[in-house]
Amino acid sequence: MTRVRPRLRPARLAPVPFALAVGLALVAVSGPPAALGPRTALAADPPAKGRAATPGGSLGSLSREFRALVDRVSPAVVRIATTALGPAPGSAASEAALGVQQRGGSGVLVSADGYIVTNAHVVEGARRLEIALARPAAAGAPGKSIVKGESERAEGRVVGIDLETDLALVKVERTGLPFLELADSDDLGEGDIVLAFGSPFGFENSVSMGVVSALGRQLKTGDPMVYIQTDTPINPGNSGGPLVNAEGRVVGINTLIYSRSGGSEGIGFAAPSNIVKAVYTQIRSNGRVNRGAIGVVATTITPTLAAGLKLPQSWGVILSDVHPRSPAASAGLLAGDIVLSLDGKAMENSRQFDVNLYRRAAGDSATITVLRAGQRFTRRVPVIAREDDPARIAELVKSERSLVPRLGVLAVDVEEKILPLLPWLRQRHGVLIVARAADAPQVDTGLQSGDVIHAMNDRPVTDLDALNATLKALHRGDPVVLDVDRMGRRLYLAFEAE
Secondary structure: OOOOOOEEEEOOOOOOOHHHHHHHHHHHOOOOOHHHOOOOOOOOOOOOOOOOOOOOHHHHHHHHHHHHHHHHHHHHEEEEEEEEEEEOOOOOOOOOOEEEEEEEEEEEEOOOOOEEEEEHHHHOOEEEEEEEEOOOOOOOOOOOOOOOOOOEEEEEEEEEEEOOOOEEEEEEOOOOOOOOOEOOHHHOOOOOEEEEEEOHHHOOOEEEEEEEEEEEEOOOOOOOOOEEEEOOOOOOOOOOOEEEOOOOOEEEEEEEEEEOOOOOOOOEEEEEHHHHHHHHHHHHHHOOOOEEEOOEEEEEOOHHHHHHHOOOOOOOEEEEEEOOOOHHHHOOOOOOOEEEEEOOEEOOOHHHHHHHHHOOEOOOEEEEEEEEOOEEEEEEEEOEEOOOOOHHHHOOOOOHHHEEOOOOEEEEEOOOOOHHHOOOOOOOOOEEEEEEOOOOOOOOOOOOOOOEEEEEOOEEOOOHHHHHHHHHOOOOOOEEEEEEEEOOEEEEEEEEOO
16 A cells, blocks of 8 residues: 655645635634624524624624625735746756746735735746736725626736745835735734635635644744644645734735645644744845844753753753854853843743744844843843855856756855855865755755755766766666765765656
């Protein structure tokens, strides 16, 4: 029997019967969300004194509330069609021939002057963007047809991409557009009702509903990027669409799904709006994200660690390292300090500490309260640019020569101008991996952004031409062993050629 391995897939949303969704929500919760007002009597109950019974009771009232919510949100949701360059259709994987590829996704307007947040994988590598905007209702029209008219098409441009969070900012040259506000995702709780908007499989402006299943979901160990998990149906085509709360504010950007079949199975993930807000603000101001650091390593305090170090508490966060000449060291922090709070928030574990710092941009500052030898004090620590920020190399891709079709990546030669970005590099030659290419082959190479390939199958890789020439000579099933430098550590990545 063939075993199907679950995959994390780029996301995109599917519609469900709306009345059924509302009915299920009523079964699942004791009443409508607080934002929708106090619970009214059920249809089977006698009407309150002095008030006439209304058809449908609270179910009808709740349905109308959600319909009004959808009417407010939908005009700010857009469909994004991209034209990108990739391996030419029908060409062998070993050939470097390029062809035009069409992809699609969703996005949400976050300002009246045409700024759109979406996923990086929706627009990455795109040479042309077509944005489908909701067309305003005609003035004086007697009603609204259930058959929607054609969307208004506009040319879009990529303002900036942040590969680490899989977020991007797109701009259309329009003003007076409907837009949605970004909510505080820290206010979310498990069980909160959320709605997802987008264009599943190209069906524009579809909506589905569910609840927040979990918060702070970490998909890779040690990754400071966390997600909102939701059972709201999300399907291919809705990557970049908004996840909104009962007030119609954006709490997340739908990004990926966990699936055995390739479709929605009730486990979807959205980038939290607080991280989205930080990325949007920086890209809009600077064209990129200047992710920051303060020069510490935080460790979760366990009972065993507390007993061994004779700490005054068996929970929380301790600084296991403070780098010399770092902002934290200059502010007076030391290894062994117990972190009580970061910007006024109590720190329960190291992951919480890392995630809260992750939102910080270079040039910001963080207020940290620590406990040392029974003394409590607070320090304000400047945030500086992080050395390993992959956003610094994403802008290096300038031409189609950067495509390595057999590995499904975009890369650049290691040259003198790039070396300052890679201070840990031991050899001053090779090929730097920048990003995954559009519609890359499904081969698990193990490569990551920032990796530098020095050799393949024991043959030196001096530049992109040498790498592509060696790859072109391989046949399907041949072994491939890459000698890679990853942040100063040398490792082998082994797989079979596709």
